[in-house]
Amino acid sequence: MTSQNIPSTISARKAAIAGSTYSGLVKGKEISRVAAAVIEVEEPLSVNLRFDINEGRKRTVEATIEGRVSMQCQRCLKPVSVLVKTCSTLTVVAHDEEAASVLRTTEPLLLDGDDLDVYSLIEDEVLLALPIVALHSIGQVQAKEVVTKMVMASVKEEEKVAWAHGLEVQPDELAEEPVKNPFAALKEIKFNRS
Ligand SMILES: [Zn+2]
Numbered sequence: 001m002t003s004q005n006i007p008s009t010i011s012a013r014k015a016a017i018a019g020s021t022y023s024g025l026v027k028g029k030e031i032s033r034v035a036a037a038v039i040e041v042e043e044p045l046s047v048n049l050r051f052d053i054n055e056g057r058k059r060t061v062e063a064t065i066e067g068r069v070s071m072q073c074q075r076c077l078k079p080v081s082v083l084v085k086t087c088s089t090l091t092v093v094a095h096d097e098e099a100a101s102v103l104r105t106t107e108p109l110l111l112d113g114d115d116l117d118v119y120s121l122i123e124d125e126v127l128l129a130l131p132i133v134a135l136h137s138i139g140q141v142q143a144k145e146v147v148t149k150m151v152m153a154s155v156k157e158e159e160k161v162a163w164a165h166g167l168e169v170q171p172d173e174l175a176e177e178p179v180k181n182p183f184a185a186l187k188e189i190k191f192n193r194s
Helices: 012-018 032-037 096-102 118-129 140-151 157-164 182-193
Strands: 009-011 021-026 045-053 059-072 079-093 107-110 115-117
Touching: 009 012, 012 045, 012 059, 012 115, 021 118, 032 118, 045 118, 059 118, 079 096, 079 118, 096 107, 115 118
Parallel strands: 079 107
Antiparallel strands: 009 115, 021 045, 045 059, 059 079
């Protein structure tokens, strides 16, 4: 059974027995803990939850989440778009001891009762997947491109980003040196000789 929306609560037992899969989009306002941790959830997260029962007869949830959030770059303090992509299989456990027993092989999902708070699960998974430090990535190759573009006198956003990151690109280096007329130079030499 596949559902095209993500309910806020799912009966983990029923879903596991039925082998249900839930797919849908989750907006930033529905996952407030994520919204609070980032500048913004750029687009609704694509979420897929697949319920099953494993060989140990425990309920499992395979959670696949993908989307983009913007975070503050810790180098230039401007927003940087971060891809969130996570997939983990969680084993539903009733208490901490049980959690400890499954911890070696799988990620436990502590569930008091049968109702799974879906948004809370999504929040936990996304928060775990977020980088601790977000940074713009600008490799040396891109830096070269930046130089080329700057020579062409076009200042675009990524170049500004490069500047903010202190890439070794100085405006003075890029300013073309006035090319001396070779004949003028020759004249100078002749003049100095006579
Ligand atoms: Zn940055």
